[in-house]
Amino acid sequence: MQTMSDDVVLDGVGLALVFGYLASLLLIGWLANRARGAAGARDFYLAGSSLGLVSLFFTLYATQYSGNTLLAAPGKAYRTGFDGLAIMLAVMGVVLVYATFATRLNRLAQQHGFITVADFVQWRFHNPRLALLLNLVLIVTLCTFALGNFKAIGLLLESVSGGMIGFATAVLVLALIMGVYESLGGMRGVVWTDVLQGLLLLLGCLIIFYSVHATSGAQSVTHWPGAMAELQRYARNDLQPIHFLSLVVLIAVGAAVYPQALQRIYAARDASVLKRSYRLMFFMPLLTTLPMILVGMSVAEWLPALPEQDSERVIILAIQKVIGSWPAMSWLLILCLAAALAAIMSTIDSALLTLGSILTQDVLQRDEDGVHSLRRSRLTSWCLTLLLALLAIVLPQTIWALMVFKFELLIQVAPAIILGVRWRQLRGSAVLAGLVIGLCCAVGFKLWGTEPWGIHSGVWGLLANLLVLVLWQRWSRD
Incomplete structure (x- = not known):
């Protein structure tokens, strides 16, 4: 039987090829x-809102599929089998959530020159406190997201190099x-590298x-009869519908309001390009997430x-x-x-x-001065980049727990964005009240360590968020 001690590592030639690929990114x-066009913030952060179908599709694809696709998803499938299908359905669900607001948000961004998520929120609600709280949530989410992935990339290079490259060296x-x-x-630059990186991920x-x-x-289970037999057994004996659907909702709604994904909606050349891009995205979990789930099983x-620590x-x-x-x-290890x-x-x-x-x-x-x-x-x-890389080196491994928690926080931002686009009468004070209660509820359930009826704490927070928002909108007279 094979064991973890027999791990294959890259030789010098393999490492040279990998670093050659990294040099191509430079x-x-x-x-x-x-x-680049005009020397301004809009060109730097949104590529002048000029992304066409190919570049937009690949940057959405590369942004949505992180290292979890090759590490966490197969590991979860190894431990829990077809529970990993919730991740696949959730990623497909992200596209359905996009369909409720993305094209209209793109038109608004083109008309009003939005750069950040808070630009839309401030334009729509004229509520500085709401914009401030929303930015705090996004900053915490983005920092933990980047820190966890820096750790993953350092551990990955250290492992496959057989220790030739240390963790800190790899991260830096x-x-x-x-x-x-x-x-x-x-x-x-990020989008152009995303095209190459997206192709590598898909082919890999x-x-x-x-x-x-x-x-x-x-x-x-990588063969059709085996997969179908396992799926039937899972649906008959192991499926927990409420918990399964809760995870789908948590990821689908939370990932749809990733701030980096919203900026790509801003950056699309027009609404028709955006619509065609996310229609293609709907099918990508079948070519990316599902194969990795079957490999894990x-x-x-x-x-x-x-x-458990080796399952990923x-x-x-x-x-x-x-x-x-x-x-x-x-050569497959290099790929x-x-x-x-x-x-x-x-x-x-x-994220950075x-x-x-x-x-x-x-x-x-x-500052409106383009050069400055x-x-x-x-x-x-x-x-x-330097600060988060250093923090990834010195902080303990518990940062992974914060990464898991990011969706519980992100999903509370969804009403401000999705309802803000679709509900013209919605007031900023109602959104702010709902956001505060939703965050308190999600954090409270998480700290309490309980998930009633198997529903994730972030989903409970979203339900409380929406309830307070609707009641405030209905009864408050501010």
């Missing part, structure tokens, strides 16, 4: 800097690379799945007793089995690492760029 950032080198191409190209998921499918036995058949390395174990059967497939790095880096750079826009445009005094604004934006990007 070239993309330099080219994006040469292609990759932070340096991201800081350079992001500060050079802004969103345009499909090739890994096919390789495991070809290597595993005929009864494996297949590893559970080969190695049924892995410790099941993709490496799956590749190890493939290489053991077909030694010529050793897997490149795909994982692409997924994680595209998540971090998007959005966090920088909040700090420079909402927290600091906004660009210089300040680049300096902010460098400072944020």
Whole structure:
């Protein structure tokens, strides 16, 4: 039986190829800097709102699918089987949530020149306290999001290099690379790298799945009969409908109001391009998340007793089995690492760029001088990247718990955005009251450590948020 001690690691040639890929990102950032338009904040943070179908689709795809696709989703499938389907359905549900507000938000952003999420909130509700609280939620969410992914990328490189690259070195080198191409190209640089990273992620998921499918036995869940048999058993014996649906709602609504995703809605060239992009996005979980869930379940058949802390390395174990059967497939490990790095880096750079826009445009005094604004934006990007990389090195591993909590917080922002777009009579005071109660409820249930009827604390918070919002809107006379 294979064990964790037999892990395949990259040799010197493999590491050289991976760092060659990382160097190509610097070239993309330099080219994006040469292609930029006016030297202003809107061009830096939104690429001048000029994203077409291909670039918008790939940046939405690369932003939505983080390292969780290659690490957390297979690990969850290893531990709980088809529970991981909730993640796939939730990601498909994000597109349905987009359909309720995204095209109208894009038109408003084009008309009024929004750069940050708070720009829309302040324009719509004229309530500085609401904009401030919303920004605080987004800053906490983005920081924990970036910190957790920095940790993931450091641990991944340290693992596959066999310790040749230390955790701190990996984090600092990759932070340096991201800081350079992001500060050079802004969103345009991020989007161009997202196209490459999105392609790598998609190809990586499909090739890994096919390789495991070809290597595993005929009864494996990567084969259709095995998958259907496992799904029927799960639906009959293990499915917990309320908890399952609660997770779908939590992720679908929370991910739809990611601040970096909202900025990409702003950045779309027009509403028709945006609509075509997210229609394509609807089918991507079938080509990305589902294959990784099946691979995770297949590893559970080969190695049924892995410790929980090792379960998120099941993709490496799956590749190890493939290489053991077909030694010529050793290049698959390089592809897997490149795909994982692409997924994680595209998540971090998007979060850092959005966090920088909040700090420079909402927290600091906004400067209309294009050259000065660009210089300040680049300096902010460098400072944020360095600060969060250092924090990722020194903070304890409990930062992962904060990452899980981000959806519980993010979902409370949804009424301000979605209802703000669709409900013209909605007042800012009602949204603020609902946001405060929703946050208190979500945090309270989380600290209490209970989820009544299996419903996540963030969903309870959203229900309380909406109830207070409607009652305040109905009865308050402010």
